[in-house]
Amino acid sequence: MSAEVLRAPGGSALGQWFARAVLRNGPLGGLVALVLVMAVLSRDFLNGQNLLNVGVQASVTAILAFGVTFVIVSAGIDLSVGSVAALSATVVAWCATTEGLPVWLSVLLGLAVGAAAGLVSGALVAYGRLPAFIATLAMLSVGRGLALVISGGSPIAFPSALGGLGDTLGGRLPVPVLVLAAMGAVAALILARTYTGRAMFAIGGNEEAARLSGIDVRRRKLVIYALSGLFAAVAGIVLAARLTSAQPQAAVGYELDAIAAVVIGGASLSGGSGKVSGTLIGALILAVLRNGLNLLSVSAFWQQVATGLVIALAVLLDTLRRRSAR
């Protein structure tokens, strides 16, 4: 029965059309095609409320993925963002709820912890010469562990003052979507217009050439990983606000969604290319897929299979598109 359900969304003519759309227009074409497919298959998909839901579902992944975009553009990788998000949220909740610190200070400390975690990863990569995969894998474990230590393993209530972050504005516009938009704008500005942003492309494109052209590669890497940690902290706070509690076991595996979003968005894991808009589209593709498959009552198990296929397909088509463009 599940197999039948799976076949339904991917009729072969539709599949081909989808493939052509992506081939011609890149990730955006893929997103549009996917939205149309979902709209055809489910009456409930294409209404305002549901689309805002998709935005909310995409928000945490997208904010994490913006940070990871910086790292991937500079030819690194950050596996720790899920853990760092949980750690930062836990720190905010612990400071505010358990220790009774002012909420603004708690948030500041949470953000600082996220940035510090990134800074440590960055130092291990830039000065310790550890492969980014290893350094951030270590931080994945350390971050999660610290979140568990601080919280004693149980969720801490999130300060009610921050509850608005997970809520809606005027009962309609979800705040996570606003945060997503704001962080996306900041990320795009960083990537396109700042020294660090341009250095990301140079380091990812050819680290040695960047160094020989006067880019202070090691210090830039510190900033890049710190930014990734900072974005992870924001994502963690948004997630906790939605859940109304900071859970040390939250956001497990989110780093893989974030990396998938970046890659679906057209960035190359070998560095030197990537766009914030692409990453946003990648996160939206993942969210649309999940939301749509939910509406179609596809089992969660098959959803995972479908997600995997979409990731592989998206990157495969993007590769083909680039090759034919050469």
Next chain:
Amino acid sequence: MTGVDDDVPDGRELLRVEGVTKAFPGVRALDGVDLNLRAGEVHVLLGENGAGKSTLIKMLAGVHRPDTGRVLVAGREVAVRSAQDAQRLGIATIHQEFNLVPGLTVAENIFLGRQPRTRLGLIDKRTMRARAAELLRRVRLDVSPDAPVAELGIARLQMVEIAKALSLGARVLIMDEPTAVLTSEEVGTLFGIVRELRDSGVGIVFITHHLEEIAALGDRVTVLRDGRSVAEVPAGTDEDELIRLMVGRDIAEQYPRERPAEPGAPLLRVRGLTREPAFRDVGFDVRAGEVVGLAGLVGAGRTEVARALFGVDRYDAGTVEVSGEELARGDVRAAMRAGLGLVPEDRKGQGLLLDASLGDNLTLARLERDTRGGFVDRRGPRREAAAVAERLKVRMSGLEQSARTLSGGNQQKIVIGKWLLAGARLLILDEPTRGIDVGAKVEIYRLVNELTAAGHAVLMISSDLPEVLGMSDRVLVMAQGRIAGELAGERATQDAVMQLALRPANGGNTYEVSAMEGSDVG
């Protein structure tokens, strides 16, 4: 053919190369090469950097395939399409970079991929060890077959390579500058082994830059120049004659040198620059409006010196001053602020962001200067980049084109343009025209003229002798990590440069004396 070696006892012809040519995009690497190798001889292959030696031996190793011409092994025409073909034909090559797996033992390396098996299909370690031990005895290498290769020094690694070649039953052994990395004692041992192999009927093609080794070890010499085999002479040939054969060509009128009459104030002053073992006590000046050539063989330490004074690598002692200000060690940004720029020898690996746009490449070195309050101004630099690209006559569709899609010459113009945009006053050009077609070369030479006319200075590293001599006001020759001499004006001839590069003076920094020695030749 000379008579000397006709009396070699087992003089069967093992290998013959006839009229072989090979062109790469923009370069004619081989342009008619003949070579024949007999059983029981050491045949020296001699030539300047870029004469075609590497291409020739890569062809025999199955890496490149000839465009035209024939290769015969034991009288039969063959096609060497792969390393496996070479192996089957009994041709073994010992490259300068060894092909050994550091984590495996000596025996495992010797028999890599061909390990003796037991009846069950498992690796027969005992047989493998015993056969490895026998081979190691033949090359007089006193290490256990079980020793990890990672623990061996370079000389021993080379012996392991030779043992591996023997285990393949090689009849033809090609050795690419095997002595370059050895101490004189190790060279003695190597010669002993090479002689034994020769006496057992192996034919050896031996590449070396050390002229004194030719008479000591060789039987015949084939000289390559500009991709052609220009002479085959007995190994006893006079060294000066060998040098003449290697360089013997006129400097074509393709170097449009124009210089202001008098060079200006010293821009760069290097004193006592040392980093063992790469270079030692290197000192020289470069004045405004001057082109100073840095000649020498590959491995003489020229690139290492350039990288050190640009702050890429550290040095142990000495000073680098730009316009009288001493530069901090190992600080590229300080060197850039002082007005230096480096165009590295590996254009694609170190000079360019290949997949980035030309605009991004051109403005890379001034990124920091274009940043105000953390934000980069991209419009102003873009305009300037467009102007520089126009001035350099870069053939492109626009600044958005990716660097990868340009030809070598245009890529090099982008790397140079990057430093023009960054306002460099002293450009270090490391092999600026390697792999570039003639037209683009002349454009780069004209650019050098423009720079010096504007009071800038150029330090030019080049293995292309006519280029160094044609473009430089003075030529510094490096050999074995030292400045072996300085040649100016009329004394800067190809023979004089090669004399210094091949036979460095024994003393320290006695420029004048060695320069005189150089000018005596010919």
